[in-house]
Amino acid sequence: MTPLEFASALMAYCAATRGSVTSWGRTPLHNAQVGGVADSAHLIWTGADVVYDTTSLSDVQIRSALAARLGLMLIAESDHDHMQPTRSKET
Secondary structure, rough: OOOHHHHHHHHHHEEEHHHEEEEEOOHHHHHHHHHOOOOOHHHOOOOOOEEOOOOOOOHHHHHHHHHHHHEEEEEEEEOOEEEEEEEOOOO
16 A cells, blocks of 8 residues: 555545544654654554544444455554554565
8 A cells, every 4th residue: 555545545534433643654763752663654654643533433343344444454552543554464
């Protein structure tokens, strides 16, 4: 998924869930300052953190299923959801 395809999928996801993006693209310095992993998708603009207006979507399985339909992988963190393109399990 290109960064532009990711942006389109992310906008559709946020529109459907009343979500807001709190972090998207990052420089290596900023990524390190916020504790991001060295190979973070944020560094190539295919990673974003999302928070929600309401708690009506408290079920992570529902949010994950919606994300998957848009080609996104949702990683639930303590205070936000991290979104990035779904990746194959290649090593």
